[in-house]
Amino acid sequence: MDFTLSKEQELIQKMARDFAEQQLEPLAEQIEKENAVPDHILKGLAELDLFGLAMPEEYGGAGAGYESYVLAMEQIARVSCGPAVIISAHSLGLGAINKFGTDEQKRKYMPPACRGEHICSFAFTEPGTGSDPKQITTVAVKDGDSYVINGTKRFITNSNYPGPMVTFARDSETGHPTAFIVEKFCPGYSVSEPWDKLGWHGGPLCDVYLQDVRVPAANVLGVMGNGYPVLQHGIAYGKIGMNGVALGTCLAAYEEGVRYAKEKLHRGTPIAKFQAIQLRVAELAMRYEASRWLAYRLGCLANTATPAGDFEKEAALSKVVIAENAAAAARIAIDIHGSYGIMNDYKVARLYRDAVMGPQVEGVIDMQKIIVAASILR
């Protein structure tokens, strides 16, 4: 067991931190207010290989492994969640293509996505369901050599950017969910106005309308009628990115809490002298440390995951702890700030809005606990 980062991992962590502090920090409030990430920031992230960091070099990725990916995501999200959420949802779709795609599909879709020229999406949720694949109503009807897809997908991150979208629809042959690669903005594809979310501003979220979208049979991802493993695997790997986002928020809350405790004076001395504040500082450190090692560990496990290793359970377990720790840490940091903490001029208010997003997304907390318990009790 070795908890030290390799030279390469340290380098990737530093590269992401430098970019976040130098390029992103000056724009963090703008991203918050405008709910959009400037194109040059996405380009900068692409130049750092962050759109394909964990993907194999053979298909245009950097081959740096999932543990490097989580290290980079933490540093980006520490400064601004929007760009990190874009990369996380992109990596979820891209990871599914990497795992289940044919060689032809990977050669076609992965290199431009790894270069950040295309941004991937993963479309499962519908107005009627976000947790239950049995309830999806989007349909794919076989017509010659292609499938015609109709339905509405709700809350789809990155759906306003061109690129491949892994889309779940009930196919007409098996009657079960199947995963298809849909090229966004093909004929019949349209999106709603972006949702006005509480947090993660800059991470674009729209509904997707699929009206007679024609997809070649060659774009079936994985096995017909067997979309469930694509979904399960996809969202388990997606949690590596989600963990990175929550971890970065947790770190920022920790740093803001400590900074304010040292700066704010009462009768001429910092409030850090109060034991009540010290207990909160300790709590911040504890929550961050616990989250950090779980997040990094999941990145390591992802590189070598086997079905016997029960990666889905590990991913679900880590997501619960890390997302809830981020929400708790943001709340503690607000408490340290007193009333200033709930003023929008203060960074902790933004951190709180960001932190409460994680528990609700890519599988709500209760569903994650059900996955963990099912694995233990089977």
Ligand SMILES: Cc1cc2nc3c(=O)[nH]c(=O)nc-3n(C[C@H](O)[C@H](O)[C@H](O)COP(=O)(O)OP(=O)(O)OC[C@H]3O[C@@H](n4cnc5c(N)ncnc54)[C@H](O)[C@@H]3O)c2cc1C
């Ligand atoms: C910012 C953001 C980004 C998103 N990005 C994407 C995306 O890119 N792609 C995508 O497909 N979706 C995306 N989503 C959707 C998100 O993943 C789902 O909304 C989420 O999984 C929860 O689904 P739901 O809202 O339908 O909740 P529901 O499934 O309706 O759950 C509501 C409540 O019921 C409980 N519940 C549900 N089923 C059970 C059960 N069987 N047993 C016990 N309790 C249960 C849940 O725990 C929860 O408390 C995004 C959402 C947000 C907010």
